[in-house]
Amino acid sequence: MNTVKEQLHKSGYKLTPQREVTLSVLLENKSKHLSxxxxxxxxKEQYPEIGLATVYRTLELLYDLKIIDKANFGDGVSRYDFKQSGAKHYNHHLICVNCGKVIEVEDDLLYDVEKIVEHDYKFKVLNHRLTFHGVCRECQLKDESNE
Structure with a gap:
């Protein structure tokens, strides 16, 4: 939280109570990709008087300041999570088409592909995203037990 507070101050913003509670929710749900x-x-459970627009503005500010990442998994809904400190790339994601679970893959699976693109196409890659859509282990086990 102190690191985020410093980043906000450097950019001319304050850590307001609304921003702080939004950050707390993100921290408490680090492994999830919340909309x-x-x-x-x-x-709202912690700060009942907050409005949806305030949360949207806070998320956009945190995204603009590169504190959080925003991802869309093809369903038109933006989801947010903390940026991985020191990571060059976004995390890769596995999305279960049955239950909607999102699993992060922190390995950079496209390192070799990126080097080929840079060399063969003379294209400087700044970032990439990789998303797999399939069925998670829990849903596979449910399906097997229903057969």
Whole structure:
């Protein structure tokens, strides 16, 4: 939280109570990829007078300041999580088409592909995203037990 506070101050912003509770919700749910609405519902439990627009503005500010990442998994809903400190790339994701679970893959699976693109196409890669859509282990086990 102190690191985020410093980043906000360097950029001319304060850590308001609304921003702090939004950050707390993100920290408490680090392993999840919450939508703005999910975050709003959790923030509202702790700060009942907050509005959805305030949560949206806070998330956009944190995204603009590169404190959090925003990802869209093809369903039109933006989801947020903390940026991996020191990471060059976004995390890769595995998305279960049955239950909607999102699993992060922190390995940089495209390192070799990136080097080929840079060499063969003379294209400087700044970032990439990789998303697999499939069925998670839990859903596979449910399916097997229903057969």
């Amino acid at each position: 703005a609405e999910d975050i709003f519902q959790r923030v």
